[in-house]
Amino acid sequence: xxxxxxxxxxxxxxxxxxxxxxxxxxxxxxxxxxxxxxxxxxxxxxxxxxxxxxxxxxxxxxxxxxxxxxxxxxxxxxxxxxxxxxxxxxxxxxxxxxxxxxxxxxxxxxxxxxxxxxxxxxxxxxxxxxxxxxxxxxxxxxxxxxxxxxxxxxxxxxxxxxxxxxxxxxxxxxxxxxxxxxxxxxxxxxxxxxxxxxxxxxxxxxxxxxxxxxxxxxxxxxxxxxxxxxxxxxxxxxxxxxxxxxxxxxxxxxxxxxxxxxxxxxxxxxxxxx
Amino acid sequence: xxxxxxxxxxxxxxxxxxxxxxxxxxxxxxxxxxxxxxxxxxxxxxxxxxxxxxxxxxxxxxxxxxxxxxxxxxxxxxxxxxxxxxxxxxxxxxxxxxxxxxxxxxxxxxxxxxxxxxxxxxxxxxxxxxxxxxxxxxxxxxxxxxxxxxxxxxxxxxxxxxxxxxxxxxxxxxxxxxxxxxxxxxxxxxxxxxxxxxxxxxxxxxxxxxxxxxxxxxxxxxxxxxxxxxxxxxxxxxxxxxxxxxxxxxxxxxxxxxxxxxxxxxxxxxxxxx
DNA sequence: GCCGCAGTGGAATTTTTATTCCAAACCCGT
DNA sequence: ACGGGTTTGGAATAAAAATTCCACTGCGGC
Numbered sequence: 001x002x003x004x005x006x007x008x009x010x011x012x013x014x015x016x017x018x019x020x021x022x023x024x025x026x027x028x029x030x031x032x033x034x035x036x037x038x039x040x041x042x043x044x045x046x047x048x049x050x051x052x053x054x055x056x057x058x059x060x061x062x063x064x065x066x067x068x069x070x071x072x073x074x075x076x077x078x079x080x081x082x083x084x085x086x087x088x089x090x091x092x093x094x095x096x097x098x099x100x101x102x103x104x105x106x107x108x109x110x111x112x113x114x115x116x117x118x119x120x121x122x123x124x125x126x127x128x129x130x131x132x133x134x135x136x137x138x139x140x141x142x143x144x145x146x147x148x149x150x151x152x153x154x155x156x157x158x159x160x161x162x163x164x165x166x167x168x169x170x171x172x173x174x175x176x177x178x179x180x181x182x183x184x185x186x187x188x189x190x191x192x193x194x195x196x197x198x199x200x201x202x203x204x205x206x207x208x209x210x211x212x213x214x215x216x217x218x219x220x221x222x223x224x225x226x227x228x229x230x231x232x233x234x235x236x237x238x239x240x241x242x243x244x245x246x247x248x249x250x251x252x253x254x255x256x257x258x259x260x261x262x263x264x265x266x267x268x269x270x271x272x273x274x
Numbered sequence: 275x276x277x278x279x280x281x282x283x284x285x286x287x288x289x290x291x292x293x294x295x296x297x298x299x300x301x302x303x304x305x306x307x308x309x310x311x312x313x314x315x316x317x318x319x320x321x322x323x324x325x326x327x328x329x330x331x332x333x334x335x336x337x338x339x340x341x342x343x344x345x346x347x348x349x350x351x352x353x354x355x356x357x358x359x360x361x362x363x364x365x366x367x368x369x370x371x372x373x374x375x376x377x378x379x380x381x382x383x384x385x386x387x388x389x390x391x392x393x394x395x396x397x398x399x400x401x402x403x404x405x406x407x408x409x410x411x412x413x414x415x416x417x418x419x420x421x422x423x424x425x426x427x428x429x430x431x432x433x434x435x436x437x438x439x440x441x442x443x444x445x446x447x448x449x450x451x452x453x454x455x456x457x458x459x460x461x462x463x464x465x466x467x468x469x470x471x472x473x474x475x476x477x478x479x480x481x482x483x484x485x486x487x488x489x490x491x492x493x494x495x496x497x498x499x500x501x502x503x504x505x506x507x508x509x510x511x512x513x514x515x516x517x518x519x520x521x522x523x524x525x526x527x528x529x530x531x532x533x534x535x536x537x538x539x540x541x542x543x544x545x546x547x548x
Numbered sequence: 549g550c551c552g553c554a555g556t557g558g559a560a561t562t563t564t565t566a567t568t569c570c571a572a573a574c575c576c577g578t
Numbered sequence: 579a580c581g582g583g584t585t586t587g588g589a590a591t592a593a594a595a596a597t598t599c600c601a602c603t604g605c606g607g608c
Binding site for chain 2 (some may be wrong): 043113121130156164248257261
């Protein structure tokens with residue numbers, strides 16, 4: 001055993017964790033990973049809680065502390081508790097400080113986007129129409145296949161939907177407009193499509209959604225206004241308003257809606273909750 | 275004795291402290307004052323420590339807790355600890371509970387994801403390291419070209435970055451792993467790369483990031499833990515912890531970070547010459 | 549296939565911490 | 579100054595948490 005000396009600061013500790021995590025037994029590595037991912041929990045958790053979080057026995061976590069050079073968990077925890085006392089204003093003041101820390105500084109900018117995201121989420125919670133959501137989920141879960149289209153700024157939403165649907169084993173096709181022509185012929189009656197577009201609306205997305213309608217597929221629209229050009233294509237509109245800051249939409253709310261949609265459809269298909 | 279009920283939140287508790295502190299015995303008033311002045315210490319201190327800070331006996335502090343409506347110090351402390359840990363405890367069980375209770379209506383599901391997103395954003399505000407952010411922005415704005423790689427769940431982040439950079443006229447290349455082999459030879463010395471991956475980490479992303487490093491490009495990592503496999507590739511880690519709900523990461527915080535990054539780099543490039 | 553040893557889980561033990569209890573001190577009105 | 583109730587300090591007890599210990603497991607070398 002190499003008689004290492006206890007780290008003197010949280011930073012030093014985390015450095016050491018990363019150092020040693022390579023050559024550590026399985027359980028101890030689990031501890032290292034969990035600690036690296038949740039350093040803030042140490043101050044307020046017991047060994048038992050940390051051990052459970054890491055998926056190991058308390059005794060294993062104890063050994064882990066000792067490998068790091070501490071006499072035990074308590075000593076390590078003291079380190080976290082001491083540093084905690086200094087810096088923790090609550091979220092509101094922290095955000096304020098970030099914002100004040102310099103008008104054009106990156107941190108201030110980030111604070112704005114975080115705030116924009118938060119507003120969008122709150123607004124979504126207020127404005128979502130549960131009936132439209134229900135109908136959308138029913139429509140999608142009855143489809144043979146789900147087509148997804150969203151271009152430009154909406155493409156990241158589309159790609160996330162595709163990823164999540166795949167993970168839930170729902171047959172999905174992501175239309176990415178690379179080979180423009182052929183993709184629309186893959187849409188058949190009995191399928192469904194999710195079309196995503198925000199102002200200024202991308203014509204290709206609207207066109208493809210209309211083609212889907214003509215092919216006999218149901219269309220679910222995710223858009224930002226009831227006056228969206230997707231309105232004539234489908235009555236099934238899920239509207240999301242995002243706060244934007246300097247021409248950049250936050251997408252937080254849209255993605256939350258997207259993931260909720262996917263999970264609901266996934267569970268509906270595999271375990272109908274009627 | 276008025277049989278008061280325990281406060282349900284830290285705010286409520288502090289309100290009550292101010293309420294009652296007027297007509298309280300001397301020692302108990304000392305407790306009230308100390309608590310009002312140092313509310314953040316409760317989470318990480320023992321009764322003995324709090325009592326010493328307030329200049330009273332532990333038993334006096336106990337009585338004080340009970341006057342507030344708690345069963346004892348532990349119950350009060352739990353309130354503070356839970357608030358600190360942001361109760362993003364495992365959403366997996368909550369999802370399970372939701373599903374079992376049959377109350378798994380889509381709207382309820384959406385509410386959960388909205389909540390997860392909100393927590394992620396707040397946490398990002400608290401934990402972001404402004405220095406790392408500054409360095410990342412400097413690195414990216416000095417690059418000839420910005421390469422972006424992120425696969426699977428991180429792909430939507432990558433595609434959003436690509437979209438936003440393009441909109442800001444920053445030369446960008448999105449590596450999407452379609453034509454696996456050739457894309458890495460486009461990376462040259464003087465370029466920079468943004469690599470995004472979350473647990474369980476996608477090996478291809480790590481590999482490509484490493485290839486970029488070997489080619490002489492600087493790498494900025496967006497990941498979820500300091501123990502990320504990108505750690506050996508670059509010291510420049512931006513860590514974002516997302517609350518996940520039933521295996522689905524919210525991405526709200528990650529996207530906010532992404533857009534802040536892009537805008538900061540964009541303005542830096544065309545902005546004020548030093 | 550057997551031996552040896554690092555690694556592991558879980559129970560036993562020790563230490564720390566919370567909580568209760570009660571006798572003494574204190575305050576206030578008379 | 580006296581008596582009643584309230585408040586206080588500190589010791590005693592109970593609960594919870596940390597830490598150690600040891601038997602067992604599984605893996606790698608011979």
